[in-house]
Amino acid sequence: MSALKELVFVGLGLHDEKGISLQGLEESRTADQVFIELYTSILPCFSMQRFEAFINKQIHVVSRHDLEEECGRVLLKAAEKGKAVFLVPGDPFIATTHVALRIAAKKRGVKTRIVHGASVMSAIIGLSGLHNYKFGKTVTIPFPENLSETPYNVIAQNKKLGLHTLCLLDIKTDEKRFLSISEALMLLLKIEQKRKQGVITQDTIAVGVARAGSGAPALKADFVKDIVEFNFGDPPQSLIFPGDLHFMEAEALVALAGAPKRVKRLGK
């Protein structure tokens, strides 16, 4: 048992068990107990077995119930006795759901540390070739049963300011359900029909990104009417609606994301 009472949040990155940093691997190897959650996002090719072999110890899977209803008690108890590592997809606090656990640990006198991992946010932006500092507020597009006009409003607001919008698409990992780019566009077009503000029409440029962080991501920029038909393959998928384009961004969309050549003329 390590003498230190601590809870170390370790990011797993984006795709498989090789997304973790060397630091994260070392923390896992020296931990007294290792926990993992796999419900906030998907790691398409992550193998628990391979990862357990890497660190040479057993990993306990914690569920949404363990964390939300039980307030992460099992993790806190482990951290009160020694060093507990909590493996989380992506970068640990980007999905916001684990902040309550960090506060609870602090209140119990348990030290917390974070070992960061690649986040889907910066990965998608990096792949797109668009400038990071030109993105406004991010939004998640929910499944049709939770239809919301918020994404439409956020995209509209960002566009008005000339900013790009990153849209994450809803997932339900327990049901293996993932909103697709096509479905998300259909939902937005439906809201457009009602709101008629010209925010997302058939002729709007959108950028679809699938499997960011994998060895074979898909990236395609095109008009909505064409992107709806594009086959992006397996999830996870996401969408960007560009605002004003710098000439270098327009060139990147054509060269890297297969946008129609006339998109170049939109760059300033």
Place this chain on the structure above:
Amino acid sequence: MSALKELVFVGLGLHDEKGISLQGLEESRTADQVFIELYTSILPCFSMQRFEAFINKQIHVVSRHDLEEECGRVLLKAAEKGKAVFLVPGDPFIATTHVALRIAAKKRGVKTRIVHGASVMSAIIGLSGLHNYKFGKTVTIPFPENLSETPYNVIAQNKKLGLHTLCLLDIKTDEKRFLSISEALMLLLKIEQKRKQGVITQDTIAVGVARAGSGAPALKADFVKDIVEFNFGDPPQSLIFPGDLHFMEAEALVALAGAPKRVKRLGK
């Protein structure tokens, strides 16, 4: 020599040579040639020697001149003969400066791939306990010799929308100059004196973050008049100006960032 003509951009993460992912390490080990740039951001404890020992090969350092004036010719030539790996601090395309190289590679028929790393963007947001989807446009505060009102305007615009602003602080790695949180606040107060819109006053809440991604980051939320005096220690440093606070965010600022207790009452 590997048969594949390719250029693999690999993120180094945030702090030292252990920030790279296992995937990134593997790519470096199997590369024909490995390059690195260390001018877009700082990796405070990165040791080239230790990293060369990890991958068991020599690394070529490329300068801003090599990349911007020479268009990365040395990298493209290596990638035309085999597998070239380009190591970049953070997540490779977040600093925007390497998009031109990726486009040039594509035009020469050289395949490119990205192995993502932790980015300072998600690391700072994660440390702060603030909700990622409530951040608006990001801005960089430049050194006093390049005084600009843009950061003030961006913070004002985000606040009007209820959104938080992440402010990166200017660095000149070649001169080992780093804008500090105190200096940045003084610059913003100076602009406030002129603009008088009440965007950043002595009584505005700000969150300072230093050394995100290291084992000992500093995090402090307080009123501007107190944060100006706070000793954050070594660079890199950055700032967040919160917009509207959710009650959980207000609680996180008090519990995790040492904000005065009355900040809790600002949460909704």
